[in-house]
Amino acid sequence: MLVSLYFLWSKSSVYWHWSNLSLLPYFLLFLSGGQWMLAGLQVTYLLFGIHGLYLWHLEGRRSRGEVRFNEPLWYGVTWVASVAIFAYTVAVTDFSAAWNGVQFVAVTLSLVANFGTTRRWAWSWPVWIVVNAVQAVYFWHAAYWVLFALQFVLAGMSVHGWRAWRRDERRAVTFA
Template sequence: MHAVWQNIWTGLTTATPLDQLNLALGLVGVVLMVRQSLWAFPVGLAAVSVQGVLFYRSHFPADAALQVFYFVTLAWGWWHWVKGRGAAAELPVTRLGARGWVVTLGAAGAATVGWALMIGPAMQAIMPWRDAFIAAFSVAAQVLQVRKNIENWPLWVVVNVVAVASYWSAELAYTAFLYAIYLGLALVGWRAWRRSLREARA
């Protein structure tokens, strides 16, 4: 047990300032998203910019490319949430149908296999399958989130579990810690959005 805590302490004390900044921005951004605040979007845009540089330098090419997608979808989500409000106080939470689930999981699964077998090795990814899985299913979760489909949260739970193990083994201690917090916040967000969905149907 002492060796485990020693490894954790070493990882935290040797982390780069970029890794630390990624933790701070990412944490604030997810808390704001759980609260369904529009401020989640400008904070998120800054967070994914920092994370893109961090992942590129750490040889996670799929995750680095993913941040470009995040940037675009966050900008679109910002517009969508404002436009979708109409006369309401906020854009309502909705559910994904069965067909939507099939399309989402099928597309994310195919993207994982395609990237891991063809693109990841060519870009010297250190963990091509985990890198591809995190990227592909994060894309799916992000699209569902900006559409305000509640199903984004269970996808984030799975992605974050894989991400914590991957980033810790790649010696990105603060980023691994950030994704552990994301995991907890995804569960909180899932519960909060379920409450909003129930209230909207009452």
């Protein structure tokens, strides 16, 4: 996870490989602890990871003049996937348990952040920071102490990523 953020700062597609690689241990941890929404979130991260990797590949080829791609279709896939995962999460969540509501907020915000990340939009970073804060609260409750501490490291790395991407956006506007 930490290695993947290093590559995300520079918008390198290697990010998606490292991110996808890190999902299995999290999936198994959450599955073994009965944290069904967080285990399912790892599956959605994988879906976004595969989609994001291919989308970035297409955008790179487009930038080099090698190919044109159906942008509304591919960007629409991200929206459809987000809405479908959100709908499924709403359908399976038992909202009578308060801590399930906390997991639900983390999952929902993660979907929003993932969407922004696949598009390389700087606003995705502050959303990730909020995800880290919500997950820190939940991991404290679940006594996942290492994951609790990791959320602060990830939030700090996200602040750096946000600054880097905003700097890139300002440069793009200056040179446009």
